[in-house]
Amino acid sequence: MPASRVLGEAPGRGFYQMMVMAARRKDAGGQSDVEAGMAKYLAAEYCKEVVEDSLRIHGGYGYSTEHEIERLYRDAPMLLIGEGTAEIQKMIIGQRLVRDYGR
Numbered sequence: 001m002p003a004s005r006v007l008g009e010a011p012g013r014g015f016y017q018m019m020v021m022a023a024r025r026k027d028a029g030g031q032s033d034v035e036a037g038m039a040k041y042l043a044a045e046y047c048k049e050v051v052e053d054s055l056r057i058h059g060g061y062g063y064s065t066e067h068e069i070e071r072l073y074r075d076a077p078m079l080l081i082g083e084g085t086a087e088i089q090k091m092i093i094g095q096r097l098v099r100d101y102g103r
Helices: 001-005 013-027 033-063 070-081 086-101
Strands: none
Touching: 013 033, 033 070, 033 086
16 A cells, blocks of 8 residues: 555655755755655655555556656666665664664
């Protein structure tokens, strides 16, 4: 089940809040790598969910190059592996959280 449905939130809302928090921290001269990483990871996951749902709605037409959803379905996975894979993003976030809030 998609994360947005498990958490009961509208897709994109959590991403937007994290993005704003990262931008504010960066503007204040602070380090925002964790917040930026979280926003990037969440945005990529939401994009994948939305594109997959859209493809299901379009059915077989979603695979036709005549429709925009075909390109989106082809390009969406690149958000998860471009500029650092989702697994690397999760490792960076986890390491930083353990360092800041761990024992």
